[in-house]
Amino acid sequence: HHIITMAAVPxxxxxxITSLFQCRYPIxxxxxxxxxxxxxxxxxxxxxxxxxxxxxxxxxxxxxHAIREVRSRTTLPFGIGTTLLMPGAxxxxxxxxxxxxxxxxxxxxxxxWIAERARGEYGGKVLATVTxxxxxxxxxxAGADALMVTGHEAAAHGGDVASSVLVPAIAARFPEVPLVAxxxxxxxxxxxxxxxxxxDGIAMxxxxxxxxxxxxxxxxxxxxxxxxxxxxxxxxxYGKNFDGIxxxxxxxxxxxxxxxSPASLPVxxxxxxxxxxxxxxxxxxxxxxxxxxxxx
Numbered sequence: 149h150h151i152i153t154m155a156a157v158p159x160x161x162x163x164x165i166t167s168l169f170q171c172r173y174p175i176x177x178x179x180x181x182x183x184x185x186x187x188x189x190x191x192x193x194x195x196x197x198x199x200x201x202x203x204x205x206x207x208x209x210x211x212x213h214a215i216r217e218v219r220s221r222t223t224l225p226f227g228i229g230t231t232l233l234m235p236g237a238x239x240x241x242x243x244x245x246x247x248x249x250x251x252x253x254x255x256x257x258x259x260x261w262i263a264e265r266a267r268g269e270y271g272g273k274v275l276a277t278v279t280x281x282x283x284x285x286x287x288x289x290a291g292a293d294a295l296m297v298t299g300h301e302a303a304a305h306g307g308d309v310a311s312s313v314l315v316p317a318i319a320a321r322f323p324e325v326p327l328v329a330x331x332x333x334x335x336x337x338x339x340x341x342x343x344x345x346x347x348d349g350i351a352m353x354x355x356x357x358x359x360x361x362x363x364x365x366x367x368x369x370x371x372x373x374x375x376x377x378x379x380x381x382x383x384x385x386y387g388k389n390f391d392g393i394x395x396x397x398x399x400x401x402x403x404x405x406x407x408x409s410p411a412s413l414p415v416x417x418x419x420x421x422x423x424x425x426x427x428x429x430x431x432x433x434x435x436x437x438x439x440x441x442x443x444x
Contacts, residue, residue: 174349179229232257263291279307319346
């Protein structure tokens with residue numbers, strides 16, 4: 149399916165997230181490495197949501213070019229994602245600030261300096277990804293304008309508490325902060341349920357990954373449809389054996405092998421700092437192909 153443009157769907161849903169981010173719908177494309185590229189980011193923003201550009205695999209120069217490409221495709225609000233723990237993230241965040249990106253999505257790190265500069269220099273907003281109450285409190289103290297609350301159902305890195313429990317818990321503890329619920333949301337019913345739980349919007353990663361504008365769409369559909377009549381909600385794996393941080397991936401022969409036992413420390417460090425490897429596991433790409441992509 150293609151993402152429909154804003155002009156085709158005039159009705160709007162108003163929440164604190166739509167007001168904060170100046171978007172028509174409270175639906176966010178998270179910054180997924182090798183998926184959330186300028187084409188998909190712009191398509192989501194043009195449709196009335198907010199696309200977040202993945203910068204994990206990018207150098208500062210590539211990040212700047214990608215931001216400018218997004219702007220060549222849309223005049224509507226968008227964001228960039230930066231995982232502050234990872235090498236190069238600080239440099240990419242500085243590029244985003246220089247380019248005055250409207251929304252900066254931070255995770256795994258303290259982004260007080262980002263919030264201060266974004267707010268002070270051009271009125272930018274900071275969306276912090278969190279998986280528990282402690283991280284939420286820290287993010288708010290550091291100046292986050294909103295939280296992306298990531299539950300156990302989320303693909304890739306996520307927490308160990310289900311969205312149905314985590315979202316209302318964070319909403320009750322921090323009622324003044326707009327929330328984006330992530331993990332297990334993929335349609336209008338999911339949006340309605342998230343709002344009823346106390347969120348102000350949802351993030352949809354896996355769902356946007358299979359739209360026509362996604363470079364991973366065809367491969368993902370092939371994997372889902374090839375599993376004995378089609379994959380189900382049970383065909384995922386969750387654990388921390390891949391890169392040391394709990395993550396959910398699609399079940400396949402390759403992912404089962406990689407998640408079967410803890411990796412050695414050097415391998416954990418390499419995988420954690422290389423977004424392409426996560427892409428390879430999610431895509432069920434073989435180890436040989438993964439090495440070719442990552443090293444060569």
